[in-house]
Amino acid sequence: MGARVSTIGSRLLAGQMSRRSFLKAAAVFGGAAVTGTLAAGCRRQAAAPTKLVVLTHWGAQPQKDVLEPIFKKYQEENPRIQIEHQTVEFGELLNRITTGRLGGVAPDIYHFYNLWLPEFVASDLLQVPPDNVINEIRQSYSQSTVKGVTYRGQIWGFPTEVNSYLLLSNRQLLQEAGVKEPPTTWDELLEVAPKLTKKDASGKATQTGFAFSRGWDSGVVHPFTCLLWSNGGEYVAEDYSRVRFNEPPGVETLELELELIRSGGADLGFAGPGSSGAQDDFLAGRVGMVIMANWYGASLRAGLPGGIENVIVSPVPHSAKGTSTTLQYNWLWGVDKNSKNAEAAWEFLTWLNTPKDSGSSPMGDYLTTGLNAIPARLSDQEAHADLLGDAFVKPFVESLQSSRTEPIIPGAQEIKTSLQKQIEAAWFGEKSAQEALDTAAAEANRILAEKRQQ
Amino acid sequence: MKQTEAERTGMALKAGAERALRAERAPGLRWWLRRRSVVGYAFVAPALAFLLVFAFLPFVFTIYVSLHEWNMLTPVTSMPFRGLENYRYLLLDDPLFRQTFANTVTFAVGNVALSTLLGLMVALALNSRVRFRTFWRAIYFLPYVTSSVAIAIVWANIYNANYGLLNGILEMLGLPPQRFLASVSQAMPSVIAVAVWHSVGYFMILFLAGLQNIPGELYDAAKVDGAGDWQRFRFITLPLLKPTMLFVVVVNTLISLQVFDLVFILTNGGPVNATNTLVLYMYRTAFEFTRMGRATAMAILLFLITFVITLVQLHLLRERR
Structure with missing residues (x-):
């Protein structure tokens, strides 16, 4: 073959080639080129790594510094796997998921909020x-956490961080007001809050006993739901056919919030954590x-006057007819249905969430050291007992045993926003x-009925 | 009969001319290229293609989506058709749509009226021979070139009911403190004030350009005729500024009807939807509630509203010219 090619080449150079010879030469070179290309392609295919695109909202440098190693x-450990970590802000995460799907550039693995499960599942x-x-997952996570990643009886991915709500009190302000312990009941809350409120000579409040996080749906609705459950009420019917927050326990809960405002215990001019467009007044003391x-702990450690030790964490106050109940919500890893690397994706996620020699999974290490969050996996909680045992985090970890999962219902985000607006309408008279x-219930029931029809 | 040399030459010339004429009339490439209109189309083709791809097709697709139910997660081909249901819901069943529309109109009216008036007043003041004129012009224009997000964050703190600068000033003047952004009744005026402060410098520049185009001889002649300041303003400045005024009012209205960033950062539409605007509601409907059909129906309705308002403005202002 080599000799033949060189003969053809020399004839071609000498200009002695007939039309037939030229066609033969073209066939030989063409054949060789095609064979070579195919062989190279096969070699490349055999050697090409599998690329997993992972989308998270963990884009802050301190978080990436722990997660990406x-x-x-x-x-x-797996040279054939290549991981591309894409990040967006939390506020843009849902947009990125939807537009990625739309544009045909969906990641293989998502890290997402469990409230989005109904939409994601309905959209396949x-x-x-x-x-x-x-x-x-069934064996290694608490029952409430498993429930948090389950929708329509199906588990959809590995639970990651878990967050619950508790009452945070500024120790110094309590002491200044002569209050020894944070309130545990609604009556105590109504009694203590006005004592912590201070006004200047002109009557302007310079300090408030209790603050609401207005302008932020979760900041309004999650504490309301904790208080509602702590009053024996329900957010939604078990079959998700209708909401129940407008029943008497719900009205009593909102009345409690209104009484806090009326008594001067809560001033709406102050902004709670995460309130839109305003400085966080709890953080400012x-x-x-x-x-x-609990995720708020990272901000408190960084900026609260007197440090995190200045915060007392205690159960959500309950009414005379209820017991203190907290709300928990979860995040989870899921795999895109259209991913061509689904098998590799689940292998990677299993590795990421499986305990290693230290007793902690890599994910547990990241959540505790990189994110200051509570890992959902029980063995991770045990392995990081030292970190999770400090005075701020420990009550949150303990509360998970008795917490309830945020209701994962179709149209949950829309219902939550609608309820937020109506609660604020009551706050502002x-x-x-x-x-x-x-009003919120009528809107929510309409959304639920609409989603049932889809 | 033999042809003479002259006859042969004449026939050859005639045949050549006929060939040239045929070539001229034939729809060949050269003929097309010689036509001016073809060359013109070729020059505007890139711009037309750009408009087609980035304006016309998305507009048509928006209308198409507004007739469907779509959450952006399902393929475009499997959107359930809803007809005019999205429009019917918004116009008849959605009180929030009506409220956000009313809020948007309130914002637009307040912002257009105040920023146009103040822009004109500042332009008149800075068109006269004041000291450090260029410096003052730059000062007034500065807010416009500042990021609206940065402005919103700063103003949120200025408006803060408990430790904000404004309440500090009110206190110094012996006046009672106000809630501003934390008050249902004061939030919208507070947002309008920031929008006016942000944009007045831009409209000042436009009015200054208009004022400098008015010939000085007209004022001199009016002075000779005994016209006072007000009369010169009323009968010379104002009529000759009408083209600028038309531009300012129309552009300002278009910008105001699409307000988003300022309310998003300052109030997030609150308290109690008091500052929730159409575009903010549209954004939430699309990207938080993933109801793209309804959001695009809102976009079409906003387009129609804007179109009608702009037509009315053009009609009113042109009629008086």
């Missing part, structure tokens, strides 16, 4: 995990108490408690 370690976005993953989630909750 974990991804790198997996790549070193997620892949059902393999049986071994489902069994692992101008608020006595808030009901807030635009509507009575009953009127506001009835």
Whole structure:
């Protein structure tokens, strides 16, 4: 073959080639080129790594500094896997997922809020995990956490961080007001909050006993739901056919919030954590108490006057007819249904969430050291007992035993926003408690009925 | 009969001319290229293609989506058809749509009226021979070139009911403190004030350009005729500024009807939807509630509202010219 090619080449150079010879030469070169290309392609295919695109909202540099070395370690252990970590802000995460799907550039793995499960499942976005993953999740996570990643009886992915709500009190402000312990009941809350409120000579409040996080749906609705459950009430019917927050326990809960405002115990001019467009007054030491989630601890450690030790964490106050109940919500890893690398994706997620020699999974390490969050996996909670045992985090971890999962219902986000607006309407005196909750319930029931038809 | 040399030459010339004429009339490439209109179309083709791809097709697709139910997660081909249901719901059953529409109109009216008036007043003041004129012009224009997000964050703190600068000033003046953004009745005026502060410098520049185009001789002649300041403003400045005024009012209205960033950062539409605007509601409906059909129906309705308002403005202002 080589000799023949060189003969053809020399004839071609000498200009002695007939038309037939030229066609032969073209056939030989063409054949060789095609064979070579195919062989190279096969070699490349055999050697090409599998690329897993992972989308999270963990884009802050301190978070990436802990998470990405974990991804790198997996790549070193599995040279055929290449992980591309894409990040967006939390507020843009849902947009990125939807537009990625739309544009045909969906990631293989998502990290997402469990409230989005109904939409994702209805749209056939997620892949059902393999049986071994489902069994692992059932055995290694608390019942409420498993419920938090389950929709329509199906587990949809590995639970990651878990957040619950408790009452946070500023120790120094309590002491200044002569209050020894944070309130545990509604009556105590109504008694203590006005004592923590301070006003200047002109009558302007310079400090408030309790602050509401207005302008932020979760900041309004999650504490309300905690208080509602702590009053023996329900957010939604068990079959998700209708909401129940406008029943008497719900109205009593909103009345409690209104009484806090009327008594001067809560001033709406102050902003709770996460309120839109305003400085966080609890962090600035101008608020006595808030009901807030454990993820807020990172901000408090960084900026609260007197440090995190200045915060007392206690159960959500309950009414005479209820017991203190907290709300928990989860995040989870899921795999895109259209992912061509689904098998590799589940293998990677299993590795990421499986305990190693230290007793902690890589995910547990990241959540505790990189994110200051509570890992959902029980063995991770045990392995990081030292970190999770400090005075701020421990009550949150303990509360998970008795917490309830945020209701994962179709149209949950829309219902939550609608309820937020109506609760705020009551706070600002635009509507009575009953009127506001009835309006929100009518809207929520319409959304639920609409989603049932889809 | 033999042809003479002259006859042969004449026939050859005639045949050549006929060939040239045929070539001229034939629809060949050269003929097309010689036509001016073809060359013109070729020049505007890139711009037309750009408009087609980035304006016309998305507009048509928006209308198409508004007639469907779509959450952006399902394929475009499997959107359930809803006809005019999205429009019917918004116009008849959705009180929030009506409220956000009313809020948007309130914002637009307040912002257009105040920023146009103040822009004109500042332009008149800075068109006269004041000291450090260029410096003052730059000062007034500065807010416009500042990011609206940064402005919103700063103003949120200025408006803060408990430790904000404004309440500090009110206190110094012996006046009672106000809630501003934390008050249902004061939130919208507070947002309008920030929007006016942000945009007045831009409209000042436009009015200044208009004022400098008015010939000085007209004022001199009016002065000779005994016209006072007000009369010169009323009968010379104002009529000759009408084209600028038309531009300012129309552009300002279009910008105001699409307000988003300022309310998103300052109030997030609150308290109690008091500052919730159409575009903010549209954004939430699309990207938080993933109801793209309803959001695109809102977009079409906003387009129609804007179109009608702009037509009315053009009609009113042109009629008086």
